[in-house]
Amino acid sequence: VPATEPSAEEGRHSQVLLRLFVYNDSLFARRAIVELEELRQRHLGPGVTVEVIDIEAHPEIAEEEQLLAVPALQLVQPGPRRRIIGDLSDHAMVLSSLGLTSTEAP
Amino acid sequence: MTTEPAIEEITRIPSGIPGLDEVTHGGLPQERQTLVTGTSGAGKTVFSAQYLAEGVRRGEPGVFVTFEERPEATRRNLRSLGIDIEAWEAEGKWRFVNASPRFDEPVVVAGLFDLASLTLRVRTAVEQLGAKRVAIDSIGALITQFSEPGPARESLFQLGYHLEDAGATSVVTAERVEDYGPVSRLGFEEFLADNVVVLRNGLENEKRRRTIEVLKLRGGTHQRGEHLFTVVRGTGIVVVPHEDVDFEYGTSTRRLPSGNTGLDEMLNGGFFDRSLVLVTGPTGAGKSLLTTQFVGAGAATGERSLLMSFEESHAQLRRNASAWGYDFDAMEREGMLRIVVSAPESASLEDHLMRMKRNIDDFAPDRVAIDSLTALQRIATVKTFREYVLGLTFHIKNNALLGLLTAAGMDVLGGEHPGDLHLSTSSDAIIGLHYLGFQGALHRGISVIKLRGSDHDKALREFKITDQGMDVGEPFGDKLWGNTTQLF
Numbered sequence: 001v002p003a004t005e006p007s008a009e010e011g012r013h014s015q016v017l018l019r020l021f022v023y024n025d026s027l028f029a030r031r032a033i034v035e036l037e038e039l040r041q042r043h044l045g046p047g048v049t050v051e052v053i054d055i056e057a058h059p060e061i062a063e064e065e066q067l068l069a070v071p072a073l074q075l076v077q078p079g080p081r082r083r084i085i086g087d088l089s090d091h092a093m094v095l096s097s098l099g100l101t102s103t104e105a106p
Numbered sequence: 107m108t109t110e111p112a113i114e115e116i117t118r119i120p121s122g123i124p125g126l127d128e129v130t131h132g133g134l135p136q137e138r139q140t141l142v143t144g145t146s147g148a149g150k151t152v153f154s155a156q157y158l159a160e161g162v163r164r165g166e167p168g169v170f171v172t173f174e175e176r177p178e179a180t181r182r183n184l185r186s187l188g189i190d191i192e193a194w195e196a197e198g199k200w201r202f203v204n205a206s207p208r209f210d211e212p213v214v215v216a217g218l219f220d221l222a223s224l225t226l227r228v229r230t231a232v233e234q235l236g237a238k239r240v241a242i243d244s245i246g247a248l249i250t251q252f253s254e255p256g257p258a259r260e261s262l263f264q265l266g267y268h269l270e271d272a273g274a275t276s277v278v279t280a281e282r283v284e285d286y287g288p289v290s291r292l293g294f295e296e297f298l299a300d301n302v303v304v305l306r307n308g309l310e311n312e313k314r315r316r317t318i319e320v321l322k323l324r325g326g327t328h329q330r331g332e333h334l335f336t337v338v339r340g341t342g343i344v345v346v347p348h349e350d351v352d353f354e355y356g357t358s359t360r361r362l363p364s365g366n367t368g369l370d371e372m373l374n375g376g377f378f379d380r381s382l383v384l385v386t387g388p389t390g391a392g393k394s395l396l397t398t399q400f401v402g403a404g405a406a407t408g409e410r411s412l413l414m415s416f417e418e419s420h421a422q423l424r425r426n427a428s429a430w431g432y433d434f435d436a437m438e439r440e441g442m443l444r445i446v447v448s449a450p451e452s453a454s455l456e457d458h459l460m461r462m463k464r465n466i467d468d469f470a471p472d473r474v475a476i477d478s479l480t481a482l483q484r485i486a487t488v489k490t491f492r493e494y495v496l497g498l499t500f501h502i503k504n505n506a507l508l509g510l511l512t513a514a515g516m517d518v519l520g521g522e523h524p525g526d527l528h529l530s531t532s533s534d535a536i537i538g539l540h541y542l543g544f545q546g547a548l549h550r551g552i553s554v555i556k557l558r559g560s561d562h563d564k565a566l567r568e569f570k571i572t573d574q575g576m577d578v579g580e581p582f583g584d585k586l587w588g589n590t591t592q593l594f
Contacts, residue, residue, distance in 0.1 A: 021223070028218060031217075059227065062223045063203075066205065067223040068224040070222050071217075072223075084213075085214075086217030093214060097216070
């Protein structure tokens, strides 16, 4: 049992686990990685963990996740799971579908 | 020395669909993609599965890419075709790539994407299994998973090229909205494939009519037009091809007895060997008797007969024959006769045709008699019936048999619509049986309406049915003038 409850804002962000599925170093893959980094710095808190998976090296994961479209960003935690496909250039869509609010001062 | 023009050599492989390889003249083009389009429920998934299963039976593993039905559903459905996919999956002979929509994980789009993961998954499955056959079912179900068709379209093209490079032969299915009209709903699928097959499942006069048509096929010829098919439990799609007729054949001058000396005289010596005879006449006019004599003459000259009856029971046929002095029992025992009795309504026309072909292949008769076409006519639409008759006549001719078909009326000859295929053109001889009323009595008449390749008696002759069979007498001649009613 933690001694102190984290604030609601911190709590939500600290538990966030994202997986970014990309194909090799394709153009879309590079773009998605850049966009996600930018999102992270500008909008997401430090408690957000991102795992980048190259499906070419791990086709068994692509099969297991029944992936068709890449890049795909998967919200693993908190559940329920959801998936955002595309190079993540639409930041507003990414944030709203992750259910996260920006940490950037308005 | 002459130089042959370069012809692309494309090997064909068995499709796994009984009858289709006759239509395609040898199967599907190897290491190519074949597009199979059809309306919903036309049989596209069954087609794909049969195609893959054929490969597995030949030692070629297969990959089934499903965009619509989940693998569990496909496994279950195919059990009724006698295909145990789970066993094959366990042995590494069959693998699903499940690309059906996932409803447990909502998806949104936030930018540009492609379907590199789909391509990767199919590629991986093909490599790991060493698959030679791939089925992709269906394009429409993939496209509708995304708000825009571009990426899916592109990945299908890539996949097509990749599979060809990998030496795999693939079948891709696509939806069409209507049985006739554009080949596919999305209007681009046909460019994917040099080979296109259409499945149709139409209603004609409230009767279902399923057909298959090969629109184009690389590296060789194929039969044109629509061919009936049926879905048989335990097998799946079975195509009933129209057969190619070899017009070289049929110039025989050898005569065979009809079984009736009077008729043989009218024919100037009997039926021609390997010809098709049509006997028309109303009920009771003597069609069954003529059929019995036809079979009896075969047995007497050492020719085996197959009698397909759609009107009378086995016992009834035997009784009638015995009343006219023929012993069907003995003929059957001696292997000179096989009688196949079926109720017209017991099966579709396609099934009746297949049963007849099986019996011909199996019994190898010299003569075939079908009594009657009219009984079969009532269970099918005009179009289906015409296709059936064509299939029937071609099969009899291709097997170089002497065939005798009976019909109640001349309407089976066709001819209402220009371009119709008439039985009158495919039959080599037509015998008419008639009822005539004059001088206060009913008389039976017989005439040779047509005899290809020979002169014949043009007279309408009277005949009587006695315990010796049919007794053909004198021409009616002048008796008919002025006071005759031709009842039929």
